[in-house]
Protein backbone atom coordinates (compact mmCIF):
# COMPACT_ATOMS: atom_id res chain seq x y z
CA UNK A 1 0.00 0.00 0.00
CA UNK A 2 1.31 3.43 -0.84
CA UNK A 3 -0.09 6.80 -0.07
CA UNK A 4 0.33 10.35 -1.20
CA UNK A 5 1.65 12.40 1.70
CA UNK A 6 0.18 15.90 1.57
CA UNK A 7 2.68 18.63 0.72
CA UNK A 8 2.26 22.19 1.97
CA UNK A 9 4.80 24.40 0.21
CA UNK A 10 5.40 28.10 0.84
CA UNK A 11 6.87 30.06 -2.06
CA UNK A 12 8.29 33.24 -0.59
CA UNK A 13 9.04 34.71 -4.02
CA UNK A 14 11.35 37.78 -3.90
CA UNK A 15 10.69 38.51 -0.24
CA UNK A 16 12.86 38.32 2.91
CA UNK A 17 16.64 38.62 3.17
CA UNK A 18 18.55 35.77 4.77
CA UNK A 19 18.18 37.12 8.32
CA UNK A 20 14.43 37.57 7.94
CA UNK A 21 14.27 34.11 6.42
CA UNK A 22 15.97 32.57 9.46
CA UNK A 23 13.52 34.35 11.74
CA UNK A 24 10.52 33.10 9.77
CA UNK A 25 11.75 29.49 9.65
CA UNK A 26 12.38 29.54 13.40
CA UNK A 27 8.95 30.94 14.16
CA UNK A 28 7.21 28.57 11.78
CA UNK A 29 9.00 25.48 13.04
CA UNK A 30 8.37 26.30 16.69
CA UNK A 31 4.72 27.09 16.05
CA UNK A 32 4.29 23.71 14.38
CA UNK A 33 6.24 21.89 17.09
CA UNK A 34 4.11 23.54 19.80
CA UNK A 35 1.02 22.28 17.99
CA UNK A 36 2.56 18.78 17.84
CA UNK A 37 2.58 18.80 14.07
CA UNK A 38 3.44 15.39 12.67
CA UNK A 39 5.88 16.31 9.93
CA UNK A 40 5.84 12.79 8.49
CA UNK A 41 2.10 13.04 8.08
CA UNK A 42 1.98 16.38 6.36
CA UNK A 43 5.19 17.54 4.70
CA UNK A 44 5.93 21.23 5.09
CA UNK A 45 8.33 22.91 2.68
CA UNK A 46 9.77 26.42 2.68
CA UNK A 47 10.90 27.94 -0.60
CA UNK A 48 13.01 31.03 0.15
CA UNK A 49 15.00 33.10 -2.35
CA UNK A 50 18.38 31.66 -3.41
CA UNK A 51 20.22 34.04 -1.07
CA UNK A 52 18.61 32.43 1.99
CA UNK A 53 19.05 28.77 1.04
CA UNK A 54 22.38 28.30 2.82
CA UNK A 55 21.09 29.92 6.01
CA UNK A 56 17.91 27.85 5.81
CA UNK A 57 19.92 24.66 5.39
CA UNK A 58 22.24 25.46 8.31
CA UNK A 59 19.39 26.36 10.65
CA UNK A 60 17.19 23.40 9.74
CA UNK A 61 20.13 21.04 10.09
CA UNK A 62 21.33 22.49 13.41
CA UNK A 63 17.87 22.52 14.98
CA UNK A 64 16.79 19.24 13.38
CA UNK A 65 13.63 20.88 12.12
CA UNK A 66 11.70 18.50 9.89
CA UNK A 67 11.03 21.10 7.22
CA UNK A 68 11.84 20.49 3.57
CA UNK A 69 13.60 23.12 1.51
CA UNK A 70 12.69 24.16 -2.01
CA UNK A 71 14.23 26.53 -4.54
CA UNK A 72 12.29 28.91 -6.77
CA UNK A 73 14.09 28.13 -10.03
CA UNK A 74 16.92 26.11 -11.59
CA UNK A 75 19.15 26.49 -14.62
CA UNK A 76 18.64 24.06 -17.47
CA UNK A 77 22.45 23.92 -17.76
CA UNK A 78 24.72 21.70 -15.71
CA UNK A 79 27.58 24.19 -15.24
CA UNK A 80 29.62 26.74 -17.11
CA UNK A 81 29.48 30.27 -18.48
CA UNK A 82 25.88 31.13 -17.64
CA UNK A 83 26.13 34.27 -15.54
CA UNK A 84 23.47 34.54 -12.90
CA UNK A 85 22.25 30.96 -13.22
CA UNK A 86 22.06 28.39 -10.41
CA UNK A 87 22.59 24.71 -11.20
CA UNK A 88 20.84 21.63 -9.87
CA UNK A 89 24.11 20.42 -8.39
CA UNK A 90 24.47 23.64 -6.39
CA UNK A 91 20.93 23.28 -5.10
CA UNK A 92 21.25 19.66 -4.10
CA UNK A 93 24.40 20.52 -2.11
CA UNK A 94 22.21 22.87 -0.04
CA UNK A 95 19.81 20.06 0.87
CA UNK A 96 17.20 21.41 -1.51
CA UNK A 97 14.56 18.77 -2.18
CA UNK A 98 12.04 20.57 -4.41
CA UNK A 99 12.34 23.12 -7.19
CA UNK A 100 9.49 25.28 -8.46
CA UNK A 101 9.55 25.02 -12.23
CA UNK A 102 7.46 26.97 -14.71
CA UNK A 103 5.79 29.27 -12.20
CA UNK A 104 3.42 31.58 -14.09
CA UNK A 105 5.48 34.60 -12.99
CA UNK A 106 8.50 33.12 -14.76
CA UNK A 107 6.43 32.20 -17.80
CA UNK A 108 5.02 35.73 -17.87
CA UNK A 109 8.00 37.94 -16.93
CA UNK A 110 10.86 35.78 -18.22
CA UNK A 111 9.21 34.29 -21.28
CA UNK A 112 9.67 30.71 -20.09
CA UNK A 113 8.35 28.36 -22.74
CA UNK A 114 7.05 24.83 -22.32
CA UNK A 115 10.33 23.65 -23.80
CA UNK A 116 12.43 25.50 -21.23
CA UNK A 117 10.20 24.17 -18.46
CA UNK A 118 10.82 20.66 -19.80
CA UNK A 119 14.60 21.27 -19.80
CA UNK A 120 14.38 22.48 -16.21
CA UNK A 121 12.43 19.37 -15.22
CA UNK A 122 15.25 17.35 -16.80
CA UNK A 123 17.82 19.36 -14.84
CA UNK A 124 15.94 18.53 -11.63
CA UNK A 125 15.87 14.82 -12.47
CA UNK A 126 19.60 14.87 -13.28
CA UNK A 127 20.41 16.29 -9.83
CA UNK A 128 18.00 14.22 -7.76
CA UNK A 129 15.64 17.16 -7.19
CA UNK A 130 11.85 16.96 -7.32
CA UNK A 131 10.31 19.53 -9.65
CA UNK A 132 7.07 21.21 -8.63
CA UNK A 133 5.74 21.81 -12.13
CA UNK A 134 3.42 24.82 -12.10
CA UNK A 135 0.60 24.88 -14.62
CA UNK A 136 -2.47 27.04 -15.00
CA UNK A 137 -4.61 29.13 -17.27
CA UNK A 138 -4.93 32.90 -17.53
CA UNK A 139 -8.30 34.64 -17.33
CA UNK A 140 -8.46 34.88 -21.14
CA UNK A 141 -7.54 31.21 -21.54
CA UNK A 142 -10.18 30.30 -18.98
CA UNK A 143 -12.77 32.13 -21.05
CA UNK A 144 -11.66 30.68 -24.38
CA UNK A 145 -10.57 27.13 -23.43
CA UNK A 146 -12.19 26.38 -20.06
CA UNK A 147 -10.10 25.53 -17.00
CA UNK A 148 -8.45 22.19 -17.90
CA UNK A 149 -7.03 22.43 -21.41
CA UNK A 150 -4.02 24.62 -20.60
CA UNK A 151 -2.99 22.87 -17.35
CA UNK A 152 -3.23 19.48 -19.07
CA UNK A 153 -1.20 20.66 -22.06
CA UNK A 154 1.47 22.33 -19.92
CA UNK A 155 1.80 19.21 -17.75
CA UNK A 156 2.19 16.83 -20.69
CA UNK A 157 4.68 19.18 -22.38
CA UNK A 158 6.81 19.30 -19.24
CA UNK A 159 6.85 15.50 -19.02
CA UNK A 160 7.56 14.81 -22.69
CA UNK A 161 10.77 13.27 -23.98
CA UNK A 162 12.53 12.40 -20.72
CA UNK A 163 14.55 9.21 -20.73
CA UNK A 164 12.70 8.14 -17.63
CA UNK A 165 10.41 10.04 -15.35
CA UNK A 166 11.45 10.46 -11.74
CA UNK A 167 9.39 11.85 -8.89
CA UNK A 168 7.61 15.10 -9.67
CA UNK A 169 4.78 17.21 -8.26
CA UNK A 170 2.26 19.24 -10.26
CA UNK A 171 0.86 22.51 -8.91
CA UNK A 172 -2.36 23.69 -10.53
CA UNK A 173 -2.36 27.44 -10.15
CA UNK A 174 -4.91 29.41 -12.13
CA UNK A 175 -2.98 32.54 -13.08
CA UNK A 176 -5.98 34.75 -12.31
CA UNK A 177 -6.02 33.41 -8.73
CA UNK A 178 -2.37 34.13 -7.88
CA UNK A 179 -2.00 36.98 -5.44
CA UNK A 180 -5.44 38.32 -6.28
CA UNK A 181 -7.56 37.01 -3.42
CA UNK A 182 -9.75 35.27 -6.00
CA UNK A 183 -9.83 31.49 -5.74
CA UNK A 184 -10.91 28.70 -8.03
CA UNK A 185 -13.95 26.87 -6.74
CA UNK A 186 -12.74 23.77 -4.88
CA UNK A 187 -14.84 21.58 -7.21
CA UNK A 188 -13.23 23.14 -10.26
CA UNK A 189 -9.74 22.79 -8.81
CA UNK A 190 -10.37 19.13 -8.05
CA UNK A 191 -11.80 18.56 -11.51
CA UNK A 192 -8.72 20.10 -13.17
CA UNK A 193 -6.46 18.00 -10.93
CA UNK A 194 -8.43 14.89 -11.92
CA UNK A 195 -8.02 15.71 -15.61
CA UNK A 196 -4.30 16.38 -15.17
CA UNK A 197 -3.93 13.06 -13.36
CA UNK A 198 -5.84 11.17 -16.00
CA UNK A 199 -3.75 12.78 -18.77
CA UNK A 200 -0.57 11.66 -16.96
CA UNK A 201 -2.09 8.19 -16.62
CA UNK A 202 -2.86 8.11 -20.35
CA UNK A 203 0.68 9.12 -21.38
CA UNK A 204 2.82 7.68 -18.63
CA UNK A 205 0.83 4.96 -16.94
CA UNK A 206 0.33 4.11 -13.33
CA UNK A 207 2.90 6.46 -11.85
CA UNK A 208 0.08 9.01 -12.15
CA UNK A 209 -1.46 7.57 -9.00
CA UNK A 210 1.64 8.50 -6.97
CA UNK A 211 1.93 12.06 -8.28
CA UNK A 212 0.99 14.74 -5.82
CA UNK A 213 -1.11 17.49 -7.35
CA UNK A 214 -1.29 20.75 -5.43
CA UNK A 215 -3.62 23.70 -5.74
CA UNK A 216 -2.20 27.21 -5.61
CA UNK A 217 -3.70 30.69 -5.80
CA UNK A 218 -4.73 32.81 -2.80
CA UNK A 219 -4.69 29.88 -0.37
CA UNK A 220 -5.18 30.86 3.27
CA UNK A 221 -5.77 28.99 6.54
CA UNK A 222 -9.45 29.80 6.16
CA UNK A 223 -9.91 28.18 2.74
CA UNK A 224 -7.33 25.37 2.66
CA UNK A 225 -9.76 22.73 3.93
CA UNK A 226 -12.14 23.20 1.02
CA UNK A 227 -9.35 22.51 -1.49
CA UNK A 228 -7.91 19.56 0.37
CA UNK A 229 -11.28 17.86 0.56
CA UNK A 230 -11.26 16.93 -3.11
CA UNK A 231 -9.82 13.46 -3.79
CA UNK A 232 -7.34 14.77 -6.35
CA UNK A 233 -5.72 17.63 -4.42
CA UNK A 234 -2.76 16.54 -2.30
CA UNK A 235 -1.58 19.81 -0.90
CA UNK A 236 -1.13 23.48 -1.64
CA UNK A 237 1.45 25.88 -3.01
CA UNK A 238 1.14 29.10 -1.06
CA UNK A 239 2.56 32.53 -1.89
CA UNK A 240 1.54 35.55 0.18
CA UNK A 241 0.15 33.62 3.14
CA UNK A 242 3.41 31.68 3.57
CA UNK A 243 5.16 34.87 4.74
CA UNK A 244 3.15 34.84 7.98
CA UNK A 245 4.20 32.02 10.28
CA UNK A 246 0.86 31.71 12.08
CA UNK A 247 -1.12 31.72 8.85
CA UNK A 248 1.20 29.23 7.15
CA UNK A 249 1.24 27.00 10.24
CA UNK A 250 -2.56 27.12 10.14
CA UNK A 251 -2.51 26.01 6.50
CA UNK A 252 -0.02 23.23 7.28
CA UNK A 253 -2.21 21.81 10.00
CA UNK A 254 -4.80 20.64 7.53
CA UNK A 255 -4.39 16.92 7.24
CA UNK A 256 -5.48 14.54 4.56
CA UNK A 257 -4.06 11.32 3.29
CA UNK A 258 -4.91 9.54 0.12
CA UNK A 259 -4.30 5.85 0.58
CA UNK A 260 -3.82 4.08 -2.72
Ligand code: PGA
Nearest residue numbers: 178179217218238239240
Ligand atom coordinates in the same frame (compact mmCIF):
# COMPACT_ATOMS: atom_id res chain seq x y z
P1 PGA B 1 -0.54 33.41 -3.69
O1 PGA B 1 0.59 32.83 -4.67
O2 PGA B 1 -0.77 32.37 -2.63
O3 PGA B 1 0.01 34.68 -3.16
O4 PGA B 1 -1.77 33.60 -4.52
C1 PGA B 1 0.57 31.48 -5.06
C2 PGA B 1 1.77 31.16 -5.90
O5 PGA B 1 2.23 32.01 -6.66
O6 PGA B 1 2.28 30.03 -5.83
